[in-house]
Amino acid sequence: MEEFRSTEILDKEIQEDARRKAEKLLKRADEDCQKIMDELAARIEAVSKEKQAFYAARAESIKKDLGAALPLEKERFLVSFIDSSILKGIYQFIDGLSSEKKIALLENLLKRYESKLADKKLTVKFHGFEQDELKKMFQKHFNKLNIDSFVSLNDDAAKELHDEYGMIIESTDKSVRCRVTIDELIEEIVDTYRYEIAEALFGGRINQ
CATH class of the missing domain: 3.30.2320.30 (ATP synthase, E subunit, C-terminal)
Structure with a gap:
């Protein structure tokens, strides 16, 4: 009888020890998993910040490029507009003669x-x-x-x-x-008096 009880106690001890080890392993697994998740989240955040910085710099670069290009396009448009306006005005004047x-x-x-x-x-x-x-x-x-x-x-x-x-x-x-x-x-007439005509028509705004 005593032998049986000793065996039963031993079995319980073994089971308890196994349970504790299992809990420890599971806890370690949870900790490792959480660590991995935390590292992944940190990496995602870091990459996100890197990309944000990259695209912000890229956007700023594009903005600067556009800022430099727009005045030139404005100048080209204005010159073209003035030329066409001058020609149109002269033709209208001569047609009326x-x-x-x-x-x-x-x-x-x-x-x-x-x-x-x-x-x-x-x-x-x-x-x-x-x-x-x-x-x-x-x-x-x-x-x-x-x-x-x-x-x-x-x-x-x-x-x-x-x-x-x-x-x-x-x-x-x-x-x-x-x-x-x-x-x-x-x-x-246009080649010789372009500036004077533009000045008269547009008040010298060609360089604005």
Whole structure:
């Protein structure tokens, strides 16, 4: 009987010892698991901060790039806007002129080429004017020029040559060719007086 009880006690002791060891192992496992979770959470937080810092720096860099680019784009836009506005304004002004005044503009341009056209037999190709009007101009102001013929250009030919209003004067031997057109005159006006016109139209705001 005593032997049996001793065996029972021993069994209980063994079971208790096993239980304590199991609890210890489980506790250690829980601690290890929690440690891993804590380390993982810390790593996630660290990585998150690193990424936040990276993207913040990247965003700031992009912002600076945009800040540098925007004034340039603004400048380009304003210059383009001014150019188109100047051209539009000049074309509107010239379109409103009478044919007689338009021809007077061409006269001033033609005077520059008169010496180069002298002693040449010439063909005058024209568009946007009546032939009689141009003949009258040549007879009155350029009677020393030898005009062999006048050729009226159709709309398609004029557009192809970019000469909607004006003349192309060339020698019959093809050695000399001059453009005397409203477009050429406007280009010259814009190139020469761009700043003055922009100042008048926009009050010098091109550099703002």
